[in-house]
Amino acid sequence: MVELLAPAGTWESLKAAVESGADAVYLSGKTFGARAFADNFNKKELQKAVDFAHMRNVAIHVTVNTLVDNSELSDLADYLVFLYSIGVDAIIVQDLGVAKIACSVAPKLTLHASTQMSVNNLDSVKILEKMNFSRVVLAREVSLENIKFICRHTHIEIETFIHGAICVCYSGQCLMSSMIGGRSGNRGRCAQPCRLPYTLVDEKGTDLLQNADAGQYLLSPRDMNTFDIIPKLIEAGISSFKIEGRMKKPEYVAIVVDAYRKKIDSYYKSVSFQEKEVKKELSQIFNRDFTTAYLLDRPGRKMISDSKPNNRGLLIGRVQKYDKQTYIADIKLTGDLNKGDKIDFWVKIGGRVNTNVTELKISGKNVESAHNGEIVSIKLPGHVQEHDRVFKILDSKLNEKAKAFFNSSDPVRKLPLDIKITAHIGEAVKIDMTDGDELNSSYTADFIAEKALKRPLTYETTIKQMDRLGNTIYYLRNLDCDIDDSVMVPMSILNDIRRQAVNILEQKRLQRFIPQETAISDTWKQSLLPVRNREKHAVKLVVAVDNIKKLNAALKGGCDGVLFGGDSYSHQSITEEEYTNAVLLCKNADTPIYLSMPRILRQEQSGVAEMFFRNLSAEKFSGIYVHSIGQIEHIQNLCAQYDIKLPIWTDYSMNIFNNAAIKFLQEQNISGCMLSPELNMQQIKAVLKCSSLPLEVFVQGNIELMVSEYCLPGSFLGSLDTGKCSAPCASGKFYIKDRKNEHFPVVTDQFCHMHVLNGRELVMLSHVPDLCELGLERLRIDGRYMNSTKLHETVKLYREVISKGKYHKIFQNDLVENIEGTNFTRGHFFRGILSND
Structure with missing residues (x-):
């Protein structure tokens, strides 16, 4: 049976998740979790949460899914040992370094690959399977057909999201919050810039959607809702259904979990329920409109909640009449409205007005509730217009239903308990218990049963005492009394043996989850963080290009290597002829490609990589850069198949943040790696001091902030949702403009992925001499968004500065400042990003 996995950011949400029917709950400690702004759980609370869940046969998965800095690795190791010791069922991991340390200090700790690993194909699943991951959380962009394929061809568990907020960018690949605000999603502090207003403009700044009936929130996705296709998802072979929402209120968790619990049970057990009402509750508790994302198709603008980025509630009526003097609105209802509800008026002029309903009137009389077809009068705090729509954004009755799952001290979900009482005159009184999981306990009292003088013990008296299970997780299913007809046992003895036996049973329940083996000590440090003496060497300048014209510009500028191909920013496929020509040009220039x-x-x-080997003679390249863990697996298999030795470097999207991750890559026979662009100068120095591999960093170019299956120009200008996009991205340049008038370039590659670039180009020219002293192997210029003239000049200048260092003439008379200009960024080299704390 598929697992229903629920979120918890607070104790109330944990209780709501468990009591409303979750099979497992994912939550975070105070550090290393990707929702730093949730309340989360300290160590004492984590232990309590694990015991609470395990007592009820619910698993606890702890998110350890942020990138971890070298200085945090010791604390991380201690934390992982602690999690293992309290019996957590799994940890959810993004950083390969976290996985490496977990395998070192607690090898029996179960690993789940986070959706932030951007796993979207079988190759990635297969290599994670080899790394002893027991489960992979697929990217939300994976289609239902591909999920079926992956599930059929792997032995490990596959988890997918089924409900809640979704990212517009591939999770784990977004740098937008980080680069523009210093709050990194990869470090648990995403500021959600995708929920802000933007305008799609051209090179002249013209609003391209002013006549397109589009709202402002062009990057804000609707919430995922797969309620109607749950049977298809079950039949696809998915092991775990994941609900998003660690930042949501416990009421939300309770209603959503309850809804999907009913839907799943109806599939397996043919249990009927009021499906229409449950779907209404799902919509009422929170929605931005709903989508199935990419499971069934590529929905384009139908996936975006462009008119409102937060909860829109349910439409329940329109304003029929409004009195500007009294602020009283008459509303013709199309749904139910109760005192205590909260409603939102979508006002044509002046934005929105919302209010808590404290008084309802029908024909001048106060009422508690009103229903479809009735006209109610409500006093408002602001002006509205006739015909304005009214949405209910909080339903008081639904909230009361939700609170019933977590407000009571008594459990909602209880296990059956069978009890046997043995009481014979002259013998010690004994109790035996067996719960619904076939766990047993026995307890014998010190009291010796006596012959009754007045009131002998009866079945009725006994069952009354045994049924006093209070706020335990049990309810009495059966009572077996083996008692003499005239025996006497005080009520206090019966109550005591019941309590003692339940306590023994509860300890047995928890004991099942306590690990039998202890974790390992600090021996990991010697292998993962050795201090190395790095020999000084000339730093190489590598330039990334996506067409032949730019390749020629890079060669002419004097680069030491060309990184060719990958994602084409012109929406044009790079042909085999272009690859062949690129190899020939670099060979003639005696420059590695x-x-x-x-x-x-x-x-x-997945056949793209094979094409390189089959048709392009991959051995003519000097190496290959990969962007995902799955590509490592795939390329290595192809190298073996074609008997080619090809050095493999990992690119920046692998989010390499620490030396533990580098050690892991070394063990995968990786030749070098590009560091995360979120590292600052001091962190880079620390990583270099211990690195077992050559390293590379960005020094110039428009850094990618997002990569997405969602294409903004195609969705709003190309009718992508019809299935036949007119490809507006192939002509002209596009930008998204934010509230501060910053323009972020939008480009689309040959696979129709949208790339949002930083509008401020990274420029590290004046700091190249310092970078050359660090011990880096390579510096990279990303020339894909530059024209060939600028690229040639940029490469030439960097090549000269690398050669001459601080004695280059641009460092005299502040020339370098004039060259760099003003509209640029140093990225994170000097400001860094907020910590995990």
Whole structure:
């Protein structure tokens, strides 16, 4: 039976999840979790949460899914040992370094690969399977057909999201919050810039959607809702259904879990329920409109909640009449409205007005509730217009239903308990218990049963005492009394043996989850963080390009290597002829050429890499850069198949943040890696001091902030949702403009992935001499968004500065400041990002 996995950011949400029917709950400690703004759980609370859940046969998965800095690795190791010791069922991991340390200090700790690993094909699943991961949380962008394929071809568990908020960018690949605000989603502090208003403009700043009936929230996805296709998802072979919402209130958790519990049970057990009412509750508790995302198709603008980025509630009527003097509105209802509800008026002029309903009137009389077809009068705090729509954003009755799952001290979900009482005159009184999981306990009292003088013990008296299970997790199913007819046992003895036996049983329930083996000590430090003496060497300048014209510009500028191919920013496929020509040009220039893999390859695009080997003579390249753990597996298999030795480097999207991750890559026979662009200068120095592999960093270019299956121009200008996009991205340039008038370039690659770039170009020219002293192997210029003239000039200048260092003439008379200009960024080299704390 598929697992129903629920979120918990607070104790109330944990209780709501468990009591409303979750099979497992995922939550976070105070550190290393990707929802730093949730309340989360300290160590004492984690232990309590694990015991609470395990007592009820519910698993606890702890998110350890942020990128971890070298300085935090010791604390991380201690934390992982603690999690193992309290019996957590699994940890959810993004950082390969976290996985590496977990395998070192607590090898029996179960690993789940986070959706932030962007796993979207079988190759990635297969390599994680080899790494002893027991489960993979697929990217939300994976289609139902591809999920079926993956499930059929792997032995480990596959988990997918079924409900809640979704990211517009591939999870784990978004740098937008980080680069523009210093709050990194990869470090648990995403500021959700995707929920802000934007305008789609061209090079002249013209609003391209002013006549397109589009709202402002062009990057804000609707919430996922798969309620109607749960049977298809079950039949696909998915092991776990995941509900998003660690930042949501416990009422939300209770209603959503309850809804999907009923839907899942109806599939397996043919249990009927009021499906229409449950779907209404799902919509009422929170929605931005709903979508099935990419499970069934590529929905385009139908996936975006462009008119409102937060809860829109349920439409319950329209304003029929409004009195500007009294502020009283008459509303013709199309749904129910109760005192205590909260409603939102979508006002044509002046935005929105919302109010808590404290008084309802029908024909001048106060009422508690009103229903479809009735006209109610409500006093408002602001002005509205006739015909304005009215949405209920909080339903008081639904909230009361939700609170019943977590407000009571008595459990909602209880296990059956069978009890046998043995009481014979002259013998000690004994109790035996067996619960619904076939766990047993026995307890014998010190009291010796006596012959009754007045009131002998009866079955009726006994069952009354045994049924006093209070706020335990049990209810009495059967009572067997083996008692003499005239025996006497005080009520206090019966109550005591019941309590003692239940306590023994509860301890047995918890004991099942306590690990039998202890974790390992600090021996990991010697292998993962050895201090190395790095020999100084000339730093190489590598330039990334996506067409021949730019390749020629890079070669002319004097680069030491070319990174060719991958994602084309012109929406044009890079042909085999262009790859062949690129190899020839670099050979003639005696310059190494490295093959760049595309950043995202869906399952149906997995043949792209094979084409390189089959048709392009991959051995002519000096190496290959990969963007995902699955691409490592795939390329290595192809190298073996074609008997080619090809150095493999990992690119920046692998989010390499610490030396534990680098050690892992070394064990996978990786030749070098590009560091995360979120590291600052001091962190880079620390990583270099212990690195077992050559390293590379960005120094110039428009850094990608997002990569997405959602294409903004295609969705709103190309009718993508019809299935036949007119490809507006192929002509002209597009930008999204934010509230501060910053323009972020939008480009679309040959696979129709949208890439949002930083509008401020990264420029580290004046700091190149310092970077050359660190011990880096390579510096990279990303020239894909530059024209060939600028690229040539940029490469030439960097090449000269690398050669001459601080004695180059641009460092005299502040020339370098004039060259760099003003509209640029240093990225995170000096400001860094907020910590995990």
